[in-house]
Amino acid sequence: MTNPKHYEDQPHIKLTEGAYLSVLRALANEPEALGRLLADIHPADIADLIERLPRHERAMILNNIPYEHLGDVVAELEEGVQAHVLKLLRPEEVRHAIAELESDDAADMAQVVEDNTDESGPDAEDLIDDGETKQLLSYAEDTAGSMMQLEVFTAKPTQTATELLAYLRDNADEISNNPGTVFVVDGARKLIGTVSLHRLVKAPLTAAMESVMRREPLSVNPTTSTEEVIRIFEKYDLHNLAVIEIDGTLLGRITIDDVLDAIQANAAYVQAAAAGVDETEDLFAPISETTRHRLPWLGINLLTAIAAAAVIALFENSIAQLTTLAILMPIVASMGGNATTQTQTVIIRGLALGQITKQNAWVLLRKEFLAGGYIGTILALIMALGVGLLYSNWMLALVIALATVANHLIAAAAGWATPLILKRFNYDPAISTGVITTTFTDVGGFFVFLSLATLLLL
Amino acid sequence: MTNPKHYEDQPHIKLTEGAYLSVLRALANEPEALGRLLADIHPADIADLIERLPRHERAMILNNIPYEHLGDVVAELEEGVQAHVLKLLRPEEVRHAIAELESDDAADMAQVVEDNTDESGPDAEDLIDDGETKQLLSYAEDTAGSMMQLEVFTAKPTQTATELLAYLRDNADEISNNPGTVFVVDGARKLIGTVSLHRLVKAPLTAAMESVMRREPLSVNPTTSTEEVIRIFEKYDLHNLAVIEIDGTLLGRITIDDVLDAIQANAAYVQAAAAGVDETEDLFAPISETTRHRLPWLGINLLTAIAAAAVIALFENSIAQLTTLAILMPIVASMGGNATTQTQTVIIRGLALGQITKQNAWVLLRKEFLAGGYIGTILALIMALGVGLLYSNWMLALVIALATVANHLIAAAAGWATPLILKRFNYDPAISTGVITTTFTDVGGFFVFLSLATLLLL
Numbered sequence: 001m002t003n004p005k006h007y008e009d010q011p012h013i014k015l016t017e018g019a020y021l022s023v024l025r026a027l028a029n030e031p032e033a034l035g036r037l038l039a040d041i042h043p044a045d046i047a048d049l050i051e052r053l054p055r056h057e058r059a060m061i062l063n064n065i066p067y068e069h070l071g072d073v074v075a076e077l078e079e080g081v082q083a084h085v086l087k088l089l090r091p092e093e094v095r096h097a098i099a100e101l102e103s104d105d106a107a108d109m110a111q112v113v114e115d116n117t118d119e120s121g122p123d124a125e126d127l128i129d130d131g132e133t134k135q136l137l138s139y140a141e142d143t144a145g146s147m148m149q150l151e152v153f154t155a156k157p158t159q160t161a162t163e164l165l166a167y168l169r170d171n172a173d174e175i176s177n178n179p180g181t182v183f184v185v186d187g188a189r190k191l192i193g194t195v196s197l198h199r200l201v202k203a204p205l206t207a208a209m210e211s212v213m214r215r216e217p218l219s220v221n222p223t224t225s226t227e228e229v230i231r232i233f234e235k236y237d238l239h240n241l242a243v244i245e246i247d248g249t250l251l252g253r254i255t256i257d258d259v260l261d262a263i264q265a266n267a268a269y270v271q272a273a274a275a276g277v278d279e280t281e282d283l284f285a286p287i288s289e290t291t292r293h294r295l296p297w298l299g300i301n302l303l304t305a306i307a308a309a310a311v312i313a314l315f316e317n318s319i320a321q322l323t324t325l326a327i328l329m330p331i332v333a334s335m336g337g338n339a340t341t342q343t344q345t346v347i348i349r350g351l352a353l354g355q356i357t358k359q360n361a362w363v364l365l366r367k368e369f370l371a372g373g374y375i376g377t378i379l380a381l382i383m384a385l386g387v388g389l390l391y392s393n394w395m396l397a398l399v400i401a402l403a404t405v406a407n408h409l410i411a412a413a414a415g416w417a418t419p420l421i422l423k424r425f426n427y428d429p430a431i432s433t434g435v436i437t438t439t440f441t442d443v444g445g446f447f448v449f450l451s452l453a454t455l456l457l458l
Numbered sequence: 459m460t461n462p463k464h465y466e467d468q469p470h471i472k473l474t475e476g477a478y479l480s481v482l483r484a485l486a487n488e489p490e491a492l493g494r495l496l497a498d499i500h501p502a503d504i505a506d507l508i509e510r511l512p513r514h515e516r517a518m519i520l521n522n523i524p525y526e527h528l529g530d531v532v533a534e535l536e537e538g539v540q541a542h543v544l545k546l547l548r549p550e551e552v553r554h555a556i557a558e559l560e561s562d563d564a565a566d567m568a569q570v571v572e573d574n575t576d577e578s579g580p581d582a583e584d585l586i587d588d589g590e591t592k593q594l595l596s597y598a599e600d601t602a603g604s605m606m607q608l609e610v611f612t613a614k615p616t617q618t619a620t621e622l623l624a625y626l627r628d629n630a631d632e633i634s635n636n637p638g639t640v641f642v643v644d645g646a647r648k649l650i651g652t653v654s655l656h657r658l659v660k661a662p663l664t665a666a667m668e669s670v671m672r673r674e675p676l677s678v679n680p681t682t683s684t685e686e687v688i689r690i691f692e693k694y695d696l697h698n699l700a701v702i703e704i705d706g707t708l709l710g711r712i713t714i715d716d717v718l719d720a721i722q723a724n725a726a727y728v729q730a731a732a733a734g735v736d737e738t739e740d741l742f743a744p745i746s747e748t749t750r751h752r753l754p755w756l757g758i759n760l761l762t763a764i765a766a767a768a769v770i771a772l773f774e775n776s777i778a779q780l781t782t783l784a785i786l787m788p789i790v791a792s793m794g795g796n797a798t799t800q801t802q803t804v805i806i807r808g809l810a811l812g813q814i815t816k817q818n819a820w821v822l823l824r825k826e827f828l829a830g831g832y833i834g835t836i837l838a839l840i841m842a843l844g845v846g847l848l849y850s851n852w853m854l855a856l857v858i859a860l861a862t863v864a865n866h867l868i869a870a871a872a873g874w875a876t877p878l879i880l881k882r883f884n885y886d887p888a889i890s891t892g893v894i895t896t897t898f899t900d901v902g903g904f905f906v907f908l909s910l911a912t913l914l915l916l
Contacts, residue, residue, distance in 0.1 A: 044693045048812065052812075172661075178697075198636045198655060200659070204627065260691070260718060267725055275796075287825065291829060316784075324774070335756065346735055353536065354510075355509045355741055357479070367745065371752070
C-alpha cells in the first residue's frame with residue numbers, strides 16, 4: 001500500500017482566461033523558474049492547465065512538474081489527455097507515477113497505459129509493484145470492483161474508542177488518506193459492522209466497537225454494477241461503502257469521491273455514446289482519430305436516412321402530381337421526432353430512478369398515448385389551419401392533420417416501448433433510444449402522410 | 459436548529475418488482491399493521507415506494523408513516539411527487555415535516571409548498587419556525603446559498619483537540635448530523651481555517667486548532683453559482699465547503715451529499731430542458747399538466763420545421779421537374795444533423811470542463827472544419843456511388859456529393875459556434891444548442907442540395 005501525499009495546504013489557483021498559460025509559456029526556456037512555480041500549484045490545477053494546451057506544448061509543463069507530484073497530476077487528467085501524456089513520459093516515470101497513487105487510481109492508470117499502447121507495450125500488471133493492487137485489474141469496468149480502493153481502516157469488535165483514536169493519532173503519518181469509516185471485522189476478516197468517523201468521535205471513550213457499530217451494514221460485491229453502487233450512495237446518503245466477497249470477507253471500500261467521479265464519467269459516456277463520439281477523446285486529438293470515432297455512428301444514421309428515403313420513393317408518383325407534398329412531409333416527420341424525444345426522456349428518467357415497474361408501465365403507456373393524441377391534435381389543428389389558408393386546399397389540410405395525429409401516436413408508442421425493450425435486454429436506454437425512435441417517426445411520418453395524401457387527394 | 463433523526467440502524471429493503479407494493483396494498487385496510495411495517499422501513503425506501511404508486515394510492519402509505527419519520531420520507535421524494543404528496547397532507551403535518559428537517563431541506567420543502575399552491579396558499583416563510591432557516595429562502599436557486607445548511611461545527615483557534623473531542627462526545631445527542639469539518643472562526647465569526655474530522659482525530663491531543671487547521675481554506679459566497687460549487691468539489695475532492703459573507707463571516711456549509719444531489723438534479727434538468735419536458739414532472743401527472751409542459755417546445759420546433767419547409771418551397775419547380783430530389787434531400791439534411799450533434803457534444807463537454815479558452819477555440823474550429831470536411835467527403839463518396847449506380851445519373855451523384863460535403867462544413871461551423879455563443883451570453887449550451895444547430899443543417903442541407911441541383915441539373 002502506498003502513502004499518497006495530500007495537498008490540503010496547497011494554494012488553489014483561479015485561472016483567468018489563459019493568463020496562467022501565458023506566464024508558463026514565458027517561462028518555457030527557464031526550467032528552474034517553471035519548476036518552482038509548478039511546485040506551488042495544486043496538482044488538480046496543473047492538470048487543468050495541461051488539458052487546455054494543444055498537444056505540442058504539453059511536454060513543457062510535464063517535464064517540470066516536481067517529481068513527487070507527477071502521479072497526482074496525471075491521475076487528475078481526463079482519460080484522453082491522460083493517454084496522450086502517459087506516452088510522453090519515460091517508462092520509469094510512468095512506473096513512478098503509478099506507485100505514488102492510491103490503489104484504485106494506480107490500477108486505473110496502469111490500465112490506461114495498456115489500452116493505449118500496441119502489443120509491444122507494457123501490460124498493466126507489469127506497471128504495478130504491489131501484488132494486491134494488481135488484483136484490482138481483474139475486475140470488469142463498470143463494477144464495484146473497479147471502483148474500490150484497498151486502503152481500509154479496520155478494527156476488532158472488542159477494540160474501544162480510546163484505542164482506535166490513539167492508533168489513528170500514533171500512526172497519523174502513515175494513514176494519510178481519509179479513513180472515513182472504521183470497518184469492524186472478525187478474526188477471519190469477515191465484515192460484521194461499520195462505525196463512521198463521526199460516530200467514533202461521539203462514542204463514549206470506553207465503548208467497544210461492537211456496541212457502537214451499525215450491524216448488518218450495507219455492502220456490495222465486487223461484481224455489483226457501478227449503476228447500483230451510485231444508486232445506493234444517493235439513496236442512503238453514504239460516504240463509504242464496504243466491498244465484500246460472497247463469503248463476507250472485506251475486500252475494500254468505495255468512497256463518495258469515487259462515486260462522484262463515476263457519476264460524471266457515466267454522464268459523459270452516455271452523452272458521448274448517444275451522439276457517437278468518444279467521451280475520452282482529447283479535444284486536440286488528430287483528425288484521423290476523430291474520424292475513426294465518429295464515422296461508425298454516421299454510418300448507422302445513413303442507413304436509417306436511406307430507409308426514410310425509400311419510403312418517400314414509394315410515393316414518387318404522388319409527389320410528381322402534387323409537389324406540395326414534398327414541402328410539407330418533413331414537417332410531419334420532424335414534429336413526430338420531437339414528440340418521441342419528449343416521451344423517451346420521461347421514460348428513460350423513470351427507468352433510471354427505478355420508478356417504472358411491470359404494473360405501472362401500462363398505466364404510463366395509456367398516459368403517453370392520451371398525451372400524444374391530445375398534443376398531436378392541438379398541433380394538427382394549427383397546421384391544418386395554416387395549410388388550408390395558404391393553399392386553399394382543405395382536403396390537404398385534413399391529410400396533414402390526420403398524419404400529424406397519427407405520427408404523434410407512433411411517437412408515443414416508440415418513445416415508451418424502445419427504452420423499456422432496450423432495458424429489458426440490458427442495453428442502456430439513454431444511449432441508443434434516440435436513433436431508433438426517430439427512425440420510427442421519420443419512416444412513420446413520411447409513410448402516413450404520403451399514403452393518406454395518395455388515398456384522399458390523388 | 460432542529461435535531462434530525464438518523465437511520466443508520468434502519469434496515470434497507472431491496473424492492474423486487476413491486477412485491478413490496480403488493481404487501482402494502484394487502485394491508486391497506488389494516489392501518490396498524492401497515493404502520494408497524496412502515497416504521498421498520500428506511501425513509502428513503504418508503505419514498506421509493508410512494509414514487510412507484512399511481513396518485514390515488516399514495517395516501518394509503520402516507521397516512522400510516524410514523525409521524526416522526528414524515529419529514530424525512532417527504533424530503534426524499536422527487537420534486538414532482540413531493541409537490542403532489544404535500545397537497546395530500548394537512549397544514550399541521552406539513553409544518554411538522556418541515557420542522558423535523560435540517561435547515562437546507564426545510565427551506566427547500568417550504569419553497570415547494572409555496573410554488574405548488576395558488577395565491578391563497580401559505581408562503582414558504584410562514585411554514586418555517588426557525589428565523590435563521592427562513593433566511594435561506596432569500597437565496598436564488600442555483601446558488602451556493604440555496605445549497606448550504608446552517609448546521610456547522612465551529613471552534614476557536616485556541617481550542618485543543620482534546621477539548622473538541624470531549625465536546626463532541628458530551629453533546630453527541632444534539633449533534634446528530636455529521637459535523638464533517640470543524641470550521642475555525644475568530645471572535646467575530648470570521649472563518650480563519652478548517653480542520654477535517656480525520657485531521658482532528660489524527661492531531662496531537664494538546665494541539666490547538668490554529669496549529670492543525672488548513673489556513674486560507676477554500677470557500678464560496680452565497681451568490682456563487684451551483685455550477686462553480688460542483689466544479690470546486692470535483693476538482694479538489696472536498697467533503698465540506700464553507701459558505702462565507704463577503705466580509706469573511708461564516709454563514710454555513712455545503713456537504714458533498716448536497717453536491718451529489720445537485721449534480722443529479724442538474725443533469726436531470728438539462729436533459730429534460732433540452733427535450734422540452736419538465737424534469738420535476740411526476741410520472742403520473744395528469745395529461746393537462748403534461749401538455750402544458752411539452753407544448754411550448756413543440757411549438758418552437760414547429761417554427762423551425764416551417765423554416766425548412768419554406769426553403770423547399772423555393773425549389774418547388776425543381777422538384778416538379780425531378781422528383782428524385784424529394785427522395786434524396788432528407789438524407790443530406792439528416793446526415794448534417796447527426797454530424798453537428800457530434801461536434802456540439804464535444805464542444806459542450808469541453809466548455810463544461812473549462813477546457814476551451816479564447817486562444818484554443820480557434821484551433822478547435824480549424825480541427826472541426828477539417829474533420830467535418832474529411833468525414834463529409836467519405837460519406838459523400840459513398841452516397842455518390844450509390845446514387846450514380848441506382849439512377850445512372852452521375853451529375854445527380856455529383857450534386858449529392860457536393861451538398862453532403864457542404865452540409866458537413868455547415869454542421870461543423872454551427873456545432874462549434876452555437877455553444878460558444880450561447881455560453882458567451884450566459885445560456886446553458888447543453889439545453890438549446892440542438893434546436894439551433896439542426897435548424898442550420900436542415901435549412902442548409904435542403905438549400906445547398908436543391909440549389910446545386912437547380913444549377914447543375916435543370
